[in-house]
Amino acid sequence: MIGFDNVAHDFGSGALLSELTLELTAGSFHFLTGPSGAGKSTFLKLCYGELTPTSGTVSFLGRNIAGMNRDELALMRRDIGVVHQDCQFLDHLTLAENVALPLAVSGRRIDPGELAELLGWVGLSNQAQALPPTLSGGERQRGALARAVIMSPRILLADEPSGNLDHDLSMRLLTLLVELNRLGTTVMIATHDLALIRAAKTQVSARVMRIKDRRLHPAGADL
Amino acid sequence: MSRLSTVLARLLGDTEADKVVPRSGLALWLTVFTAAAMAFLSVLALAMSLATARLADRWSGAFEGRATILISAAPEAMGVQAQRVLDILAVTPGVASAHVVDQGEMRRLLAPWFGARTPIESLPVPQLIDVEETPAGFDAAGLALRLAAEVPDAHLDDHQRWRKPLVQAAARIRLVSVLSLILIGGATAAMLTLAALASLASHARVIAVLKLIGARDAYIARAFVRRFTLRSLIGAGLGTSAGMIALATLPGASAPGGLLTGLGFSGLQWLWPLAIPPLAAIIGFWVTRTAALHRLRRGE
Numbered sequence: 254m255i256g257f258d259n260v261a262h263d264f265g266s267g268a269l270l271s272e273l274t275l276e277l278t279a280g281s282f283h284f285l286t287g288p289s290g291a292g293k294s295t296f297l298k299l300c301y302g303e304l305t306p307t308s309g310t311v312s313f314l315g316r317n318i319a320g321m322n323r324d325e326l327a328l329m330r331r332d333i334g335v336v337h338q339d340c341q342f343l344d345h346l347t348l349a350e351n352v353a354l355p356l357a358v359s360g361r362r363i364d365p366g367e368l369a370e371l372l373g374w375v376g377l378s379n380q381a382q383a384l385p386p387t388l389s390g391g392e393r394q395r396g397a398l399a400r401a402v403i404m405s406p407r408i409l410l411a412d413e414p415s416g417n418l419d420h421d422l423s424m425r426l427l428t429l430l431v432e433l434n435r436l437g438t439t440v441m442i443a444t445h446d447l448a449l450i451r452a453a454k455t456q457v458s459a460r461v462m463r464i465k466d467r468r469l470h471p472a473g474a475d476l
Numbered sequence: 477m478s479r480l481s482t483v484l485a486r487l488l489g490d491t492e493a494d495k496v497v498p499r500s501g502l503a504l505w506l507t508v509f510t511a512a513a514m515a516f517l518s519v520l521a522l523a524m525s526l527a528t529a530r531l532a533d534r535w536s537g538a539f540e541g542r543a544t545i546l547i548s549a550a551p552e553a554m555g556v557q558a559q560r561v562l563d564i565l566a567v568t569p570g571v572a573s574a575h576v577v578d579q580g581e582m583r584r585l586l587a588p589w590f591g592a593r594t595p596i597e598s599l600p601v602p603q604l605i606d607v608e609e610t611p612a613g614f615d616a617a618g619l620a621l622r623l624a625a626e627v628p629d630a631h632l633d634d635h636q637r638w639r640k641p642l643v644q645a646a647a648r649i650r651l652v653s654v655l656s657l658i659l660i661g662g663a664t665a666a667m668l669t670l671a672a673l674a675s676l677a678s679h680a681r682v683i684a685v686l687k688l689i690g691a692r693d694a695y696i697a698r699a700f701v702r703r704f705t706l707r708s709l710i711g712a713g714l715g716t717s718a719g720m721i722a723l724a725t726l727p728g729a730s731a732p733g734g735l736l737t738g739l740g741f742s743g744l745q746w747l748w749p750l751a752i753p754p755l756a757a758i759i760g761f762w763v764t765r766t767a768a769l770h771r772l773r774r775g776e
Binding site: 301303323324327328329330331335337341342343344345346350354355357358359400404 | 495498682685690
């Protein structure tokens with residue numbers, strides 16, 4: 254689905270990631286861990302084309318992302334759901350409008366029933382008309398997850414989704430991500446929350462990778 | 477009808493896309509005010525252009541095909557010389573008719589300067605002969621030479637001496653007015669571009685979110701295009717209305733006041749300013765779309 258072939262990336266001040274070779278296959282579940290600043294977010298941005306590799310190739314469904322034009326890049330992103338730690342909502346729109354935004358952007362009809370069902374799935378039925386700043390951290394994360402999956406993406410990328418959540422809310426979010434994976438969505442979670450990884454491994458067959466010394470390594474036995 | 481609605485939809489943009497950008501009150505009113513001020517100035521420049529065109533036509537048309545011969549001779553010789561001039565004119569090709577301006581006509585001509593009761597008879601005014609040309613016209617230089625040779629006290633005035641500079645001045649004023657209109661359009665485009673770029677910069681986070689969820693550049697641009705098009709249209713509508721009201725309150729061309737009257741529109745010319753709001757909207761649409769797409773492609 255997403256392939257990394259000897260990918261390197263640097264920000265000019267030195268290499269951040271190098272020699273990344275990896276294939277995220279359809280329906281798989283991945284964790285990416287490592288210390289803060291190791292390049293986890295950069296890895297995810299390479300996945301959805303926000304960053305272009307300095308060398309090597311990142312491909313989506315066999316196509317080199319760097320070779321896509323801007324419209325093709327936009328269409329690709331409709332197939333990739335992204336959940337950020339800060340959720341990235343538009344604060345002047347209601348939660349329901351934020352969640353439905355990918356449909357509006359792609360010109361698709363918004364089915365109020367399906368939207369209500371999705372909000373119910375993430376436990377936010379009662380907050381549909383709330384503005385994002387009035388929501389708690391957990392509600393915002395679940396809202397961001399609902400927005401990320403409303404287009405039924407092939408792959409879901411989550412960047413520190415439990416960063417602002419307590420243990421219970423993290424587990425609730427994890428349950429939703431595992432459910433999605435069981436429905437066939439490829440999931441990639443970048444996190445340094447080892448408890449989340451350990452909990453996930455009891456529910457799903459997850460591959461755990463660690464970024465260390467700019468390179469990807471299989472996680473140790475502790476994970 | 478469907479074509480009209482398609483054009484309107486293209487021009488006014490996407491209401492759904494428009495919703496994703498939060499409204500900013502001050503920027504909104506500044507854009508409307510700028511469009512209004514520019515439209516107001518456009519109406520004045522347009523009125524100036526059309527009025528000077530009318531003046532140029534009037535001045536170039538005045539005395540078109542006519543000339544005057546002035547005879548400044550002693551009173552006792554005046555009649556003989558006038559007859560001699562009439563004889564010459566009778567055989568001059570290109571002269572349709574000629575007649576001596578009588579005292580009644582002379583009184584009417586001089587009344588604006590000396591009053592209606594002036595005793596013309598006692599004033600040393602020259603004898604005037606009004607000459608009407610055929611459409612082909614006469615050889616003014618040849619006639620002047622012949623008059624100089626045969627009636628030295630007669631002088632030919634074909635009105636070119638004063639008419640030409642006035643027509644030239646009117647043409648220059650018209651050119652300046654047209655240039656002003658172009659400059660106003662350019663300044664409007666520049667200011668709307670700056671406002672659009674400022675709006676794009678201040679909504680960078682909104683743009684980042686839209687890109688993240690798969691919005692195409694055209695969709696993001698539409699979110700900004702609609703509001704700037706509408707602001708330009710509304711502002712220009714207000715400015716145009718104010719400009720037309722201001723011109724309507726000016727004295728009419730018939731009122732006494734010399735050249736400064738009649739600077740407004742005349743007849744169907746009042747329809748011309750109605751083109752300003754749609755033009756402003758087109759400028760707003762075009763510059764916002766161009767600025768947005770340019771900035772998005774640069775990845776800012």
